[in-house]
Amino acid sequence: MKAIVGGTVFTPTHRIQDGVLVMDGSRIHVVGTTGDVAIPPDAERVDARGYSVAPGFVDLHFHGARGHDVMGPGLADLVRALPEYGVTSFMATTLTLPWDETVAALATMADQLGAPVSGAECLGIHLEGPFLSAARPGMARADLLEPLSWPRFDLLQRAAGGSIRMVTFAPEAGEGMSVIPRLIETGVVPVMGHTDATFDQASEAIGAGVRQTTHTYNAMRPLHHREPGALGAAMYFPEVFAQLIGDGLHVHPAAMAILIKVKGPERVVLVSDAAPLAGLPPGEYAWGPQPVYVREDGRCELADGTIAGAHVLIDSGVRRLVVELGLPPEQALTTATLTPAESIGARRKGRLEPGADADVLLLDDELQVTTTFARGELAWQRD
Template sequence: MEKTFENTILIDGYGNRVRSPAIAITEEGTIASIKEGEAATCTNYLLPGFIDTHIHGAAGADVMDGTAEALKIMQQALPKEGTTGFLATTLTASPEALNKALTEAAKAIKESRGGAGLLGIHLEGPFINVKRAGAQPVQWVQLPDRNLFRQFQETSGKNIRIVTLAPELAGSSGLLEEIKKSGGIASAGHTDAGFAEMEEAVEAGVSQVTHMFNAMRGLHHRDIGTAGAALLKDEIFAELIADGIHVSPAAVSLLYKNKGAEKVLLITDAMRAKSMAEGTYTLGGNKVHVKNGQAVLEDGTLAGSVLKMNEACRNMMSWTGCSIEEIVQMSAVNPARRLGLSDRKGRLSAGMDADFTIVDEDWNVLEVYIGGKAIYRREEQHESHSDSGL
């Protein structure tokens, strides 16, 4: 099967551009070959599908609903913003609620349900610092516990890929050992760790920070804290919610200039109100009011976002002046590499999964393909590409 995309530039994630590409796709849904077509005026971009490694919900559904239907809704909704893969992200909750959510996520990962691929689980909490809890329910926060994590990992079918924790807390060293043993990523988040504590944490296995600048000790000239450590230390990757609400455009630029595209992971940290009307929703049992693109608790605390991945890409490019190749690095290449999936996802070449997103110059999503199949197509654009077999 072959699909030709006229008036389109393919950005492959290796630093190459292919004009008006013809993509041959195998029956297994991988790329057989990519050939360049005739030179033409190109107005659209074909990119590796976005991978969102931190998302709680969308379209009225939430991972913590603990149901197959909630995950299915998310899988069907996310391609509309160009996302072809994601990590189901949990919230601090009772062990019973967490086990229920992990059980359902494990089933969804094992089964092929269509839509965006569920690539694993991001365990955000309960091993966090109450002082930096943010919108996390404080009644279920607890000290790091390697045995409890081991049990969560078993319940998840060994699918927990990222664990957000506060590394300054007692018990974190044992938890970090367990995360490393399981092949997971330890991410410092909802943490009050100072710079010295972050240095120790990096030595112990922390290699990432969760939603940079948010729910962490900020930069001070006598102790540059968690945020300063993330900016300074090359070992650390940084998640970024590029919505202009959680992080200002100036702070986005500061991160980009210090870390470069190679160490930034664009995420949404979205909750169930994404793609829904303004109003009142829930997160972790708490009311969340959504208005003017902001999601806040009753006391004004930010409670996740309603950001879409294509919007994050648009904002990042606008605020930093980065290249579209760097956007691909931050939205697809880096997350695939971090999850150990770079042999299949994050780039476009022979042998890779045929997961790709087509956007116009304004970052509107026109078409999305997962496993070589058209999952989403914007109606007014459905005849813009010639079809020769797919």
């Protein structure tokens, strides 16, 4: 057993001063205050006085970092690297490649997932493409996109050995609407994104079971007062979880604040959308079929200026919500932990409570990650 003693514990929705968290193997045994929790005498003690204690971050939209791409053997390197950023679980998110390359990459990803290494837990594959709208491709190559259909999705799911757990798609095209219930029946979370849907089309998708929007604001119609689009639907329907990129470049901080005000922290899923170039110095790199440039200010973009993923990870977004947007830490942490976990039905992730996975962070007073436990194992510690 390990006992983290004396820190300010964020569950994340509640703050416990002078807290204690006891881990038993890979699970949390008990959480409380030093006054009311009896610390087992044989427990290894971790002194957390002066630190915040929070659940590990859950990033549902992550493509890679430090030159490693989730779509290949780099997935194992990322599992080991992510605890440094406080990420203890994530969805390995794909990029739209030519069909045969996608099939091959999914098979490689499935191999990596079948031989897990210690570190962050990959919760599955988030398929972002090819079932996207050519009208809202973002950095995807429009000629590789196609409407969602069950037979085509099923081919990819077979290539991935059943590991696809989320699919971002444009519901307005082809058979998109009718595939939604089949995705849900087979345990795949349908996510509306890279979509040109009108408000009525987005409402129909939500009626069919969609409960999440991919990087809300980005790659969808802007909010128009006569045509609110998928963005308006994400804001209007309280049951919808809205992913939000927290790098301050994809979405203006004021627009980030508006979404959080409208939805509340229980319905905003903070994501990184980190590119494999995240953390690399300025320069020209390749990501998938095209060159991508990292600019001096950290912007990742194609030659024509199209934004191409984020250069920072989710921990940076959490700090931005607190420092720039003025959110209380409970709320900022909720968007990066409990809410993403709830949005995919991961009941043991994103929360500090008995029985949950012992994914636990120590954060300093600037919310920098100093220590990460992943399923009870010390996965990273700052010097």
